[in-house]
Amino acid sequence: MSVRKRGESEKDKVKLNKQNLNRALQIFGYVLPYKWPFILGMFFLSAGSLLFLAIMSLPGEILNIISGNPTYPLTLNQVFLFLLVLLGVQGVFSYLRVWLFTIVSERSMANLRKDLYQQLITLGIPFLEKRRVGEVTSRITNDVTQVQSVVSITLAEFLRQIIIFLGAIVIIIFKMKSLALTMLLTFPVVVLLAMFFGRHIRKLVKKRQDQLADSNVVVEETMQNIQTVKAYTYEWVEISRYQTNLEKVVRIALKAAHMRGLFAAFIIFVMFGALFFVMWRAAIMVQNGAMLQGDLVNFIVYTGLVGASIASIGSFYTEIVAAVGATDRILDILDTPAEVQPKENITSNTKRFEGNISYDQVHFSYPSRKDVPVIQGLSFDIKSGQKIALVGGSGAGKSTIIQLLLQFYNIDAGEIRIDDRSIYEYDLLDYRRNLAIVPQEVLLFGGTIRENILYGRPDASSADIIDAAQKANAWEFIQSFPEGLNTIVGERGVKLSGGQRQRIAIARAILKDPAILLLDEATSSLDAESEKLVQDALNTLMVGRTSIIIAHRLATIRDVDCIFVIEGGQIVEQGTHEALSAIPDGAYNTLAKLQFDLIE
Numbered sequence: 001m002s003v004r005k006r007g008e009s010e011k012d013k014v015k016l017n018k019q020n021l022n023r024a025l026q027i028f029g030y031v032l033p034y035k036w037p038f039i040l041g042m043f044f045l046s047a048g049s050l051l052f053l054a055i056m057s058l059p060g061e062i063l064n065i066i067s068g069n070p071t072y073p074l075t076l077n078q079v080f081l082f083l084l085v086l087l088g089v090q091g092v093f094s095y096l097r098v099w100l101f102t103i104v105s106e107r108s109m110a111n112l113r114k115d116l117y118q119q120l121i122t123l124g125i126p127f128l129e130k131r132r133v134g135e136v137t138s139r140i141t142n143d144v145t146q147v148q149s150v151v152s153i154t155l156a157e158f159l160r161q162i163i164i165f166l167g168a169i170v171i172i173i174f175k176m177k178s179l180a181l182t183m184l185l186t187f188p189v190v191v192l193l194a195m196f197f198g199r200h201i202r203k204l205v206k207k208r209q210d211q212l213a214d215s216n217v218v219v220e221e222t223m224q225n226i227q228t229v230k231a232y233t234y235e236w237v238e239i240s241r242y243q244t245n246l247e248k249v250v251r252i253a254l255k256a257a258h259m260r261g262l263f264a265a266f267i268i269f270v271m272f273g274a275l276f277f278v279m280w281r282a283a284i285m286v287q288n289g290a291m292l293q294g295d296l297v298n299f300i301v302y303t304g305l306v307g308a309s310i311a312s313i314g315s316f317y318t319e320i321v322a323a324v325g326a327t328d329r330i331l332d333i334l335d336t337p338a339e340v341q342p343k344e345n346i347t348s349n350t351k352r353f354e355g356n357i358s359y360d361q362v363h364f365s366y367p368s369r370k371d372v373p374v375i376q377g378l379s380f381d382i383k384s385g386q387k388i389a390l391v392g393g394s395g396a397g398k399s400t401i402i403q404l405l406l407q408f409y410n411i412d413a414g415e416i417r418i419d420d421r422s423i424y425e426y427d428l429l430d431y432r433r434n435l436a437i438v439p440q441e442v443l444l445f446g447g448t449i450r451e452n453i454l455y456g457r458p459d460a461s462s463a464d465i466i467d468a469a470q471k472a473n474a475w476e477f478i479q480s481f482p483e484g485l486n487t488i489v490g491e492r493g494v495k496l497s498g499g500q501r502q503r504i505a506i507a508r509a510i511l512k513d514p515a516i517l518l519l520d521e522a523t524s525s526l527d528a529e530s531e532k533l534v535q536d537a538l539n540t541l542m543v544g545r546t547s548i549i550i551a552h553r554l555a556t557i558r559d560v561d562c563i564f565v566i567e568g569g570q571i572v573e574q575g576t577h578e579a580l581s582a583i584p585d586g587a588y589n590t591l592a593k594l595q596f597d598l599i600e
């Protein structure tokens, strides 16, 4: 896994414009299947907001009744009864609104997460290699969470506040005409200024989030490699790396706080200043008898509502912009063409290859390092059922040759054929079903041993599994566990040795029954005893298949049909062990001599 710092340019500013807003609206495609609960929720939301506006007119009305100037012919008791009923209805509406919006947001976002995961798992390896694991997983967690909070809460609240804002203004215009102009002339100014502030704060908050995400990557990486960190006593370096990151977070946060503080001061001074100014004008009118006391109360209440809704609309706007940014990053992944379309059923392999492999003038360099040619004009032929070995120094390109065969990367020039057809002409899933690889380091999934072996063929019977485990020399140790095949492996279960994991991977490959078997230094990290067990299992596995063996120890490949010595992505020598050994100063002999010297 390559580790690379993501480009600064990628995480830069989000601006609301037509283009990314349109893109963000694509996410509403996920809400569409739940449009009825959504519309119903919107109805309860709007009705609830209007009720709220109505309820807020009652305190002023009560004062008018007390002072003997009722607007409606109602007694105090009747008004209180009416208030109780309104509050009850309001409660029911709120309950339904929360319930409906949660249904919409949870279900739609679960679908989005599933699609995102499906996309991630079907994307080509080059795409994933360019990004850190933590960065990719945060798309599915943080970014979706951000979108979800907008879909479930922010959007609803935003709308509620807009209804209250408009409603309160309409009431003021119709019921308190003389004061409306004073009020309306002060607030638009405040709104504009608030938006200007909000934009700055938003940028800084976003920068802080990104920086925090970066520092989390440090934590993730070191926790994954904790043994290396400890073995190299690198704790202090990692701590200071983390600390440096945190300091950047704090610095940006402080800068943002500066702006937020100014914003708060601004709200207090200008917003409340405007509020009291308008109230002062109203009080004078009451004093002159131009206005009822109760209407003054109403005016204050509604002006307060207008102010409060402006303030919250500003902050929701910030959240919505952040969510638009998150949507953008989500769509970046969703819009990248996937490598394959996953199929629901992994059935047994019906289109079995014969297993003739031919590389013809293949050239390749990794997409991340285009300028470094790794495979340079490689040609060879392997007949069905043959066993061949690739040997050569580390970095020669051996693993790359295998990865090209697995179609993890596309070649730049030349052709790779299997059974006389270009490998790219096959359906990728059918194609890969014909291949199995046993790598040097086997990582198992955190389920049971049974589940891990079933990875080879999900519809295999228990008898098949046991048979495969026996052939893989794994049955003995599996049986020694009290839970047998149902033993949990990985973090929450038993820790298996390298050789044991290798044999489970072999059992998996036996179940898969591939036409072509790829072994990438499958035994080179094992001790002598497990090497023998694994080698025996591999010998069983290789029978009747075309096999490409990358061997570290030359002693293990003496009896293969042909040995290719690879150097700099090319074949420099080829032939049987006997033939190559006979070349006095040949590349094979040089390798053998090196190993011999090492053993001595």
Ligand SMILES: Nc1ncnc2c1ncn2[C@@H]1O[C@H](COP(=O)(O)OP(=O)(O)O)[C@@H](O)[C@H]1O
Binding pocket: 002, 129, 366, 368, 369, 374, 392, 393, 394, 395, 396, 397, 398, 399, 400, 401
């Ligand atoms: N994912 C990758 N991205 C970029 N370069 C790579 C990648 N994997 C391997 N390389 C480079 O390709 C060359 C061949 O690597 P590899 O095939 O793994 O060699 P071998 O298996 O013979 O030791 C090396 O120089 C290595 O640094």
Ligand SMILES: [Mg+2]
Binding pocket: 398, 399, 400, 520
């Ligand atoms: Mg290798």
